């Protein structure tokens with residue numbers, strides 16, 4: 001994988017930010033969410049508006065650079081990376097693409113500057129529960145698995161009218177943490193107030209398309225997990241002794257690291273290739289993240305099981321990322337249909 | 348809950364099958380809680396096999412009534428796999444020993460009434476004979492010089508207590524030495540060759556529990572319609588492996604319970620069941636979509652990992668299997 005100069009620069013910026021400001025706050029982020037000052041720094045560095053155009057205070061990153069950013073952040077804190085991902089892939093990108101310019105502009109500016117947060121409520125990947133409805137600017141109904149349920153601005157997919165609505169915060173009925181990404185709250189939200197409608201028709205399809213593009217971002221975060229898992233395992237294998245030898249001297253341990261390293265480099269080359277298929281990239285990177293994080297805990301032995309060592313969270317974050325925006329099955333179905341036609345994977 | 352598990356006869360060491368099945372079924376539902384109940388008698392086999400009558404009376408009997416909690420303190424900060432590398436020492440003094448050392452990741456560490464501690468009583472003759480000169484002693488938690496510090500933030504099995512335990516100049520009376528001095532490594536390995544079958548049962552239970560949840564998820568999602576074949580296969584492959592792991596576990600257990608343990612088979616059961624539990628956990632968590640990210644499925648996913656680590660990592664189990672095989676074929 002060869003990164004361009006500006007991509008290398010971005011990676012250095014993100015990595016330095018992580019090392020100096022995020023690493024120390026890692027456990028706090030997991031327990032209490034991303035602290036305000038850290039979000040302000042992420043905004044200053046242009047991360048919260050990564051996909052927003054410069055004239056709206058954003059960084060105007062292309063897909064590859066955005067992946068570089070997410071991978072670097074995820075390597076240190078996938079929760080923080082996911083926060084950035086929610087702002088960009090789940091709020092800024094949809095509102096720019098599907099909203100009217102006068103709707104999008106002020107909100108994108110606000111979110112990119114970190115003054116407020118945006119989120120997306122959608123049920124593309126599950127059987128819709130309580131259906132949402134939109135009647136003459138009144139949004140009604142419930143949504144579940146909404147990231148950052150207390151965000152100021154909610155894009156809400158209303159299947160019944162095939163539109164995206166833009167709403168203020170609803171009533172948070174339940175707030176919870178998932179297996180991983182614990183620094184990002186999720187929740188069940190009740191909407192029952194005025195909302196704007198985004199002009200774009202066929203919102204379900206449009207949003208599906210956007211989520212498919214966003215899959216590359218998920219792949220990048222999964223790569224960050226795998227990269228951290230492999231690097232930490234390699235370092236530990238060189239430092240730790242058992243039976244008076246370094247762990248790295250034992251073939252099984254050395255092979256675990258070597259194999260995961262090879263797979264990481266292969267998937268990484270694909271993710272950063274000329275035109276990766278985002279869904280294929282996501283599938284490969286997540287499979288790798290789950291395997292590599294399991295391997296890394298194993299190499300760390302008992303220590304790997306404890307949160308202060310920073311390895312067990314990789315295993316949890318890999319699981320959360322695997323299902324949060326369409327699981328493995330949904331990805332395989334979509335990939336299979338592109339290769340084999342619409343009736344593929346039906347039975 | 349622990350006392351009820353004993354008084355109801357669920358945990359009855361005179362019938363080890365009951366305990367094994369209780370372990371499996373507890374783990375199918377809630378490994379953390381189940382473990383905290385059963386692990387209250389962790390290490391008891393050491394006294395059953397190698398203890399004196401007085402020790403059994405004083406320590407084992409109350410444990411079996413659910414009135415005392417025991418713990419096994421083998422692992423040290425510098426190593427768990429290399430049991431013979433233990434650096435804790437028990438120095439002989441008139442009337443007993445003085446224990447110094449540090450133990451790590453000790454289940455029940457802050458709640459146990461006493462620990463079975465492995466420590467060195469004499470230096471090894473040579474590096475190859477490191478497993479000699481180690482001894483096991485019963486050490487009470489409330490004795491002077493014992494400090495247990497709870498370790499927080501575990502991936503899973505969060506209902507169990509795990510601690511770092513320090514021993515500083517702890518006086519251990521002669522009568523608390525288990526069996527003979529210098530045979531501790533053998534006692535602990537004999538114990539692990541039994542206890543590992545219970546870990547295999549944990550893993551079988553966890554894997555079964557995950558498949559239970561996955562089939563409930565499929566019925567919720569598809570009702571009376573059959574799910575797509577991808578899901579059918581995931582379930583079929585999972586249940587096949589779980590059944591294989593269960594049979595291996597029961598076979599190893601049946602030999603142990605007939606007092607003819609086969610350490611290779613026990614290690615096979617532990618390694619394979621743990622592998623299956625983690626494979627099933629990864630498959631199910633990725634297949635249940637958002638529903639798998641909360642509640643019992645994610646909990647079992649987190650609990651599964653420990654079965655590849657405690658009481659001998661999967662790597663150590665494979666080394667045991669190889670060693671036993673070559674020993675058997677006489678090479």
Ligand SMILES: Cc1cc2nc3c(=O)[nH]c(=O)nc-3n(C[C@H](O)[C@H](O)[C@H](O)COP(=O)(O)OP(=O)(O)OC[C@H]3O[C@@H](n4cnc5c(N)ncnc54)[C@H](O)[C@@H]3O)c2cc1C
Nearest residue numbers: 242250298301302419421422426427428452454658660662
């Ligand atoms: C929640 C929890 C509860 C525990 N409870 C107890 C308890 O009650 N009592 C107790 O004594 N211990 C307990 N342990 C400790 C546990 O048994 C050890 O963590 C385990 O034995 C591994 O030891 P270690 O962590 O020192 O890893 P290490 O021994 O440092 O091993 C690190 C890695 O290297 C591998 N490795 C080591 N040697 C070799 C080799 N020769 N070839 C190939 N690979 C090798 C290991 O498999 C592992 O993957 C507990 C641990 C945890 C996490």
